[in-house]
Amino acid sequence: MHSAAVRLAGVWKWYPGHQHPAVHDLWLEVRGGELLAILGPSGCGKTTTLRLIAGLERPDAGSIEIAGVLVAGGARFLPPEERGVGLVFQDYALFPHLTVEENIAFGLHRLGRSERRQRVEELLQLTGLGPFRKRYPHQLSGGQQQRVAIARALAPRPSVLLLDEPFANLDAELRQRMREELRRLLRELGATVVLVTHDRDEALSLADRVAVMLGGTIVQVDTPERVYHEPKTREVARLLGQATFVPARVLGTIGRSDLGPFALEGERAPVEQVELLLRPRDVVLEPHPEGLGVVVDRRFVGAETVYRVLLRCGITVETSQPPSVELAVGERVEVRCNRARLAAFAGSERIGLAALLERVREKTDEAAERDGRRTNAVVPPGAS
């Protein structure tokens, strides 16, 4: 049973002096208990959206509801101090003149002294900041500061927690760790979270659902998998990761490409040309003298090797292969999909899904044992 924790309906926002709205026709629903990531490039309006939810900006049209209460819309506008939202700023905005303890306790002014202390203890334990309680923000590392910011925002038990690019200021390794920690923490608390980021890995790994925002409006809201594999537009596709579009010809419902034949699903107008979206891990390369691809580049990046393969149709596919695949530049390879369906695009819009009729080729048991890989069964056409 989902109850909408946050609901934005038809929200527009102009900044004074700007001709184009920062946010236009924005519709979004955040379900209770979920972690929704708003993903978009800089300037797409995602921070504005966050600020609108927090009440730091006033919408020029549309309405915003939090936990069923109308907080903005028409003549009504509830200021941020009355909304019960927690906001973690990109630069944390910790109060430099207060200790960690005092920062965390800042929003607890309505509680009695002992209650306050108890709650602060809770959060210190939860975030592992106990030993630092008497320190000042400038005496903490970036990761510690972030934890304080989160603890501070969570202390008053907000109905929704907003995070503005929370990991942008951390180095790569720390980022990874903090992401996991944050995920664990939020799960534990069962909080409703809206996270704004331009980092797709972040969005994909943390979120229950991802809302893709481009040019001031939400373009697609879906689970990470669907947004990744079934983006609505090419722009979204590119935003979510490395994307290659492989051309294919279609006759009726059957199509052919360098990846093999496929059946085109989905309601659509008749087309003759489509493009199939390929992600780097969607294909498997196999050396084959008559393969339709030629390796033109290889790059070792540690956990995997990135190959660039030129297909017969002239498109170069970039794909990451596990270490077991060792290919040389110039080698002919066969390119096989390891997914059942690929998104099919006509123009900039996705018009349907291409169900591949052939997947990874049958292997002999010998080859399978040599590769140490399991054989995959071929899925007969028509099965979903």
Added chain:
Amino acid sequence: MRRRDLLRLGGFGLAAGMTTVLAACSGGSQEATPTAIPTGSLSTPTTGTEGTPAVTPTSAPSPGSSAAVSRTGTVTVYSGRSKSLIGPLLDRIGEELGLDVRVRYGDTAELATAILEEGDRSPADLFFGQDAGALGALAKEGRLMQLPSELLERVPEPYRSPQGVWIGVSGRVRTVVYNTERVRPEEIPASILDFAGNERWRARLGWAPTNGSFQAFVTALRRLRGEDTARAWLEGIKALAPREFPNNSSIVQATIKGEIEAGFVNHYYLMRERAQAGQPLPVENYFYTNGDPGGLVNVAGIGILASSRAPDLAVRLADYLLSEPAQRYFSEQTFEYPLLKGVPAHPDLPPLDQLNPPAIDLSDLDDLRGTLALLQEVGLL
């Protein structure tokens, strides 16, 4: 927590400040000033005049005993004469007359202008000006009321307003102060006009063109001898490269030190320096007694505001200022010339009737605008 402490501290400081302010407000206007008045001179009763109750002589005045005396009325005085100069006198008068004398001290011209700005709502009852110019300006705007003729007649005619709206209280005469070690009295020209172009005085004179009494002198010179003579004199002195000073007292001090040999000042500055130095000084005043413009006598005077709400009390105050005790004060404490007939000047000064100052209507000295233009023209201002 430190912040709370700071807030507390701030609050305390604020409270302390406010209390002090309140205390200051309610503390009243009387301040204990040490009376430098010799008890002897003020113990004689005032001369009985009509309508003025005889005042019983009091015993030796004690500073700060103001609280013990009950006040029957309030008189507000705007005084261009400084507190150090006449503060003790005004306090004393208040005690003697049983009045609450509240004095605003300031610059004569600024106070006069303030009175003009205040208009009819002015709280001032009496205006005590350092010179006649300000009084003339007030008179011209019709802000002064007619003084009782009995009061006016106490003072020789040249020292009061012909219309009877202001009256001089004490006088001062222009002198040439000179260093006795460098200058013999015979060397001083018989007329002040003869200083101009006199090479003996090149780079040895001092004057204060920005000073009010000097400007009053220039105005008198213009009236007495004409615009051209005045201009010629100014240019002539300027050509001798005199040292410029901001005020009279610095001229006197420079003369004492021998930095200049002579300067144009008012007579009493030297005497005050003498009193403060406590030892003999190699300087003297040269008085013009031949009707020369250089011997101009100017007065500090009072006028009663037409808008005053306590004119009768102001008249009583004026009456006291023109009575013997007060006049003696001017003679003995500030070294000025008492104008009340019959009160002698300081023994070190030539008596007033021997001064033979140039004949001029002091009201005319309010044409300072013309003097200002002339001084600017010559390049002194």
Added chain:
Amino acid sequence: MKVQVSGPTLEQPVVVRRPHRTLALDELCAIAIAVIALGPLAYLLWRSWQGSESALAALQHPRTGTLLLRSLGLAATVALTSALLALPLAWVTERVALPGRRAMAILFALPMAVPSYLTAYAVVATLGPRGALAGVAERVLGLERLPEIYGFFGAWLTLTLVTYPYGYLAIRASLRGLDPSFEDAARTLGLTRLATFWYITVPLLRPGLVSGMLLTALYVLSDFGAIAILRYPTLTYSIYNQYRLSFDRAAAAALALLLVGLTSVLVLVERQWRQRAAFFRTAGSSRPASRARPNVWAWLLAGLGVLISGVALGLPAGVALYWWWRARRLGEALPDVSNPFLHSLAVSLAAGIVTVALAFPVARAVIRGTNWLTRLIDLPLWITYSLPGIVLALALVSLSAQLFPLLYQTLPLLIIGYALRFLPEAVGTVRAVLVQQSPRWEEAARTLGLRPWRTWLRVQLPLALPGTLSAMLLVFLTTLKELPVTLLLSPIGFTTLATTIWNATADAYWSHAALPTLLLLGTGVIPMALFSWWEDRTVRRGREA
């Protein structure tokens, strides 16, 4: 209204409101203050109108043009040199590891406690034709005469000495609040310390620097004491003469209007120069800025600073001590100073608090500056600041006697008068402080449930405290020294140290002036020293703990 989970609906929004903002409370306050500050200007226009004949005559007088240029020239040069003096002094105490740096930091700002006419006397006494230096020069160097101290040179020198402490304090405060990572970044890119300071730090100091220069320039426009003693007639001098000699209020008002025009031009120029960049600290720990090792230049500068502040402070104090000693020797009875002292203290303190409190809404309005109205909201305040004291005093006399007779010559009016006069000083400092505050703090506090005013009290005020106190101290000191407004507007009998000194020196009762002068200097110097020490300690503790 339909709600859809993904994608826009076909329904279009009905009407899109044009963005508009209602005025916030502090903006209303700022506008109210500005309107009140327009009072004196209205008075000047009224007076000129009433005596339009003499007003026009005064304006058309050939000398007026010369005086106007003199005023402008003096103001501009002093503003420049005062900043040029303050900048290296601030650098020496903040960015160089000199021993005794902290004591020097206190000393350099102390001349602010000295009234300008005393500094003028000190300059004449040292550098005048018969001054101390002349004697030395003659004996040592065989020079017969020093360059003429009177005139432009003397006025310029004196006013630079009088005004550099303002710039010094403002720059020093800005330097302390600056994020050192800017400078560090520059040095890693290969700039020397000096180059870093000139190309990186100084531009970052621009808000404080430029507004400090404006403050100085307008102060010079209004100054009378120093230019009178050093004999450099300016427009202000002419105004005083009109009042004192001609009793011509209309002419004086017309000339004052010229000053107003000049002020407006200068303020607009300053607006153009001032950047609107954000200088607040971004994320990351704040380390104290690194300090260079002292070299010859640093030592020379330090020495110069010590000499200048020492003379500016020591000479008037020395003279006052001499007077006092001489009076004691003669057994003179001196008037009681406890009353004026308490009055001075109380009213200056009150003025400091009130002025800074009023400065906050104005500073915020100026920073926000969303339209031309709010950007120019402090223009009336600058105008009252640049008016010569006598003009403002008479304007207030006229306005309050006619319009608010109950308030006339009461303490509240006096404090309001001080506030109007000195608001720009406070606004400048407060603005520099607020600009260094991240707006995120306020937003964070609001999302944590605090109403705006409580946010201000618990977040912005404490963080702005050093700067706020510094602004209060500034107003305290200038109120302590103030004379013309006090003389005319204070309740009768309410004397201050400044009026007592004036009363005594006007008639050469030097001994009477001795103790008040010493008290005045002390009352200025001690809080300044204490404050500098406290500020330094707070900053250090915050960084080293």
